[in-house]
């Protein structure tokens with residue numbers, strides 16, 4: 001009987017997860033990676049909000065038996081077993097086949113930004129509205145003033161803190177290695193990097209750790225720079241508060257990094273910014289751009305397209321296109337003499353270098 005209830009509940013929940021995704025974007029059904037990311041987010045949020053994550057994380061390596069968990073978490077047994085099943089299926093938890101104890105894996109998060117996850121996962125429902133209006137309709141899930149996600153986040157300090165931390169986490173795995181590769185390709189021609197939209201300085205820190213002779217200035221919104229200054233004490237990294245849409249580009253750097261910045265910036269602002277960057281750079285200066293990019297035919301890859309959906313639907317009104325041809329035109333339009341692109345493994349992320 002218990003098994004039947006559990007299996008029915010698991011099937012029901014699974015239908016909701018899969019059904020919602022199917023309603024938003026049917027092609028997700030054919031992309032296990034996209035599905036897994038959303039599946040994990042949902043389950044992580046449920047485990048954190050019910051207190052299950054905390055008891056498992058506190059137990060550490062010794063893990064917990066089902067009975068011990070029943071004693072520590074106030075959940076109906078059916079719910080607990082369902083969450084354990086889902087957690088194990090998404091590899092947030094593991095279960096030892098001999099001792100039958102459950103353990104947290106490193107993917108299990110103690111506290112999750114529910115509001116942020118809701119923004120990621122519920123916003124695709126507004127895609128048609130965004131497409132009709134050319135505005136990021138998904139952002140209405142985060143009420144406030146300002147047309148971009150970043151202006152809104154500044155009005156939610158705790159959410160902004162969590163967002164910056166999440167961003168730093170993904171940045172480490174995806175973009176930082178490409179930024180470092182860009183600097184390697186320019187070696188000898190770079191002494192001072194300006195990281196525009198550099199968040200709390202995670203990329204900057206990686207750059208100075210890798211290339212100790214370099215200096216990095218991070219330029220970001222005041223609320224973000226304040227967090228960076230509090231977290232990072234490396235003397236080779238400095239922070240400058242500013243708004244990339246309005247303020248002058250700081251001078252003195254010979255290389256500008258734009259890591260996941262143009263793709264979230266309104267198109268006209270992105271073009272104006274690139275012209276200002278060109279003016280601020282010395283002769284021989286360069287720009288390293290690391291972000292999602294389409295293939296030449298503009299048919300994928302799917303992960304780049306799905307990132308573009310989020311930028312378009314949530315981050316800003318009519319953000320700069322991620323199509324490679326548009327990036328090439330952007331380089332010429334802003335006065336750069338050369339443009340090169342490197343795309344590791346034909347994946348969704350690209351390293352682009354423009355030279356003045």
Ligand SMILES: C[S@@+](CC[C@H](N)C(=O)[O-])C[C@H]1O[C@@H](n2cnc3c(N)ncnc32)[C@H](O)[C@@H]1O
Nearest residue numbers: 150171197198199220221242243244245259260
């Ligand atoms: C998608 S994040 C990328 C962060 C980091 N470069 C990375 O690769 O992870 C965009 C960054 O641009 C910053 N940003 C957004 N709008 C901005 C603006 N108007 N002026 C300055 N920085 C801005 C955000 O605060 C955020 O740190």
